[in-house]
Amino acid sequence: MSAMPNLETRTTVENGLVFMRDVAVTMSDGVTLRANVFRPEAPGRYPVVMAMGAYGKDVHFEDAFNPQWQVLKRIYPGLDTEGSTGRYLRWEVVDPERWVPEGFVVIQVDSRGTGRSEGYLDPFGPVETRDFYEWIEWAGTQPWSNGKVGLIGVSYLAIKQWQVAALRPPHLAAIVPWEGSSEFYRDGGHHGGILSNSFTFEWWPRQVLANQYGSGKSTHRDRLTGERTTGPALSDELLEGSRADHPNDRLSHPLDDAWNRARAANLPAIEVPLLSAANWGGPGMHLRGNFEGWLRAGSRQKWLFAHIGTHYESFYLPHYVAIQQRFFKHFLAGEDNGWDREPPVQLAIRHADGTAEMRTEQEWPLACTAWTPFHLDAADGSLGDVPPRGAGRASFEAMGEGLSFSTAPFAQDTEFTGPAVLRLWVSSSTTDADLFVVLRVFDPDGQEMSYVGAHERVPMAMGWLRASHRKLDPARSLPWRPWHAHDEVQKLVPGEAYPVEVEIWPTCLVFPKGWRLVLTVQGHDFIVTPPGRMRHDHPEDRPVAEFGGVTTVLTGGDHDSRLLMPLIPARR
Structure with missing residues (x-):
């Protein structure tokens, strides 16, 4: 085994932003998970926005998803030069440098068995969802928290929102599942009963195993410290025994059985306000989930937002960030900014040439259909x-x-x-x-x-x-x-x-x-x-x-x- 890297919490302060690296919280079963916490330097109690995922809280967006980074930079050249240095940008999570100045605490958690978090790696499983519940409750009771936690993130990080919101953590106040399936079997694993294999079988080694806790073969390094982002190097035998075989789990459960149902969100149980963001151009995984999630969620206050564009531009562009922050400022910070009076359905109406114009509606499907x-x-x-x-x-x-x-x-x-x-x-x-x-x-x-x-x-x-x-x-x-x-x-x-x-x-x-x-x-x-x-x-x-x-x-x-x-x- 290689030398143990420093996994103690390290705190730095720069330009009014406090960065707490590798904050450790022990779960109810004794396993320790770690997160990065970004908060305002000024004393006070702030609303929290949080995400949990398997892609590495210390892996820079550009290093892990370089082709997507290059596309996004062409679309939005100011991504890491205007209002942000981009040093904390991670795939599918918010940029702390754009959120902390707006009065939010940002928390990014490495899910069990990934990044710097110990334990058995089982993506989307019920134990991982229970972990998320415990992190929400931890965040809601910290001295810098106002007691209200919101969840935001794309894809994996949106799927986890649907799952954990159904457990009703007391400190959870609102969610923004952005392009994330809500029905585990129908949306992602088996389309119409047909195994959707290429993404799962390619995603598993490229995006998950590369971030498994203890992976000594991972090429990912923290840009700020030079350290491996996956903690201490463990043997191949120990790594294999510390994870599920997710692709073959999918393959060996061809029906919507107990294994699949344990990973499906209980949508009617969700009560918190939600903003479900769908992409018309995402037919292979998340599109159905955002519409069904909005339809079936038990929340009294819920909004459906359908947009165009790539998976990543429709999360990071300033226009979309402003929408996300306005929603959270209302439900987490109590700001009377009119969000509660917004029409519940907001659709980018696509034209044949690829352009679109926004239109508001009152329901889905549309009553005039x-x-x-x-x-x-x-x-x-x-x-x-x-x-x-x-x-x-x-x-x-x-x-x-x-x-x-x-x-x-x-x-x-x-x-x-x-x-x-x-x-x-x-x-x-x-x-x-x-x-x-x-x-x-x-x-x-x-x-x-x-x-x-x-x-x-x-x-x-x-x-x-x-x-x-x-x-x-x-x-x-x-x-x-x-x-x-x-x-x-x-x-x-x-x-x-x-x-x-x-x-x-x-x-x-x-x-x-x-x-x-x-x-x-x-x-x-x-x-x-x-x-x-x-x-x-x-x-x-x-x-x-x-x-x-x-x-x-x-x-x-x-x-x-x-x-x-x-x-x-x-x-x-």
């Missing part, structure tokens, strides 16, 4: 206003090109904002079939448009379903959002037709006059820019013998396959 069916016709590949006159069928090789169905050019500017559903009749040459459903945008010249996504270019919207997971939970399904039970596998009889409902994640787009909506149904991932970040291609989850067959779509007659779209009438 005209739920409009577009009927599939296998004979001519159309999406029509009325069912086709006759029955039809069309087939595709599951691993090859799929089928596409197009509307006529729209006669006027046409807005779709909301969730969508594909009600499809389908058969397979095998005992199962995976359906990858895509909403696409084409201009009058036949040129397809794609959009800036959270991490890569994306189509208008996507949805997924494994046919053997078609069973619905009638108590939780809605006409505009089917809820699949995912509690049993119902194999297909080859050649027999079955009705299925595919949930298409929320979307928003205004089609100009003359543009077309195209629905594509295929048996593999739709990727705009290869290789794609959110792939579903694990050979154990999708053996070719079963998922490489021929899929047939039936339309018309007794098999009225139709796409239900959220048409928003023109506003005068």
